Amino acid sequence: MNLPNKLTILRICMIPFFVLFMLVDLAGPASKWIALALFIIASLTDLLDGKIARKYQLVTNFGKFMDPLADKLLVCSAMICLTAMDRLAAWIVIIIISREFIISGFRLVAADSGVVIAASYWGKFKTTAQMIMICLLIADLGGFFGILEILFVYLALALTVISLIDYLIKNKSVLSEGSK
Structure with a gap:
């Protein structure tokens, strides 16, 4: 598995932790900052995996399918959490x-x-x-x-x-x- 696909999988794996810190007060006031950091890091992997895949011709069918799916999962999870939080x-x-x-x-x-x-x-x-x-x-x-x-x-x-x-x-x- 190439690096861009690993970054996509990493982004997907980060989503449950992001949601956990968004919705559960695990770290007190720091929870929202941990969630924000996780969201930013996950978002940056979205930017990075595409650039690497195009630059080094590492575009795969897996990446074409999973990268946009991972992006949608991350953004939709965040918006659903924000809705739950009013x-x-x-x-x-x-x-x-x-x-x-x-x-x-x-x-x-x-x-x-x-x-x-x-x-x-x-x-x-x-x-x-x-x-x-x-x-x-x-x-x-x-x-x-x-x-x-x-x-x-x-x-x-x-x-x-x-x-x-x-x-x-x-x-x-x-x-x-x-x-x-």
Whole structure:
């Protein structure tokens, strides 16, 4: 197993520990900081595994499938925890997770037709905004950062919808019977 795939597996293995520190007060006030550190480290492995895989031509079918899945598991786990903690509205999480299901289904249909759909810049902006939003909500610093939290919640939500629309428009041929 190559390094990028090991980083993907590491990210998946970090998720239960992240969730544990988010939802269980194991370390008192330090719990949220441990959860935040775990989330940041896991997020950085997402960035790192892709760069390594492309730079050293270590792209594998396992990585193509598991890397985006690990990313979705991490982000969705964080948002569900934040909802349970009353830090993020459920309706926002439902919209964001629904987008992920729609895109995943779309990719499955495309793959069945032999079409590989690359991530767009809108999708990358969306992921970045979501990760910043999650970090701000976990840190829960209040004051000016409270304003940033709100800004990033709605920015992440807007980018989620924009990236979905962009994705559907660019790949609408996948749903037609005459897809390539």
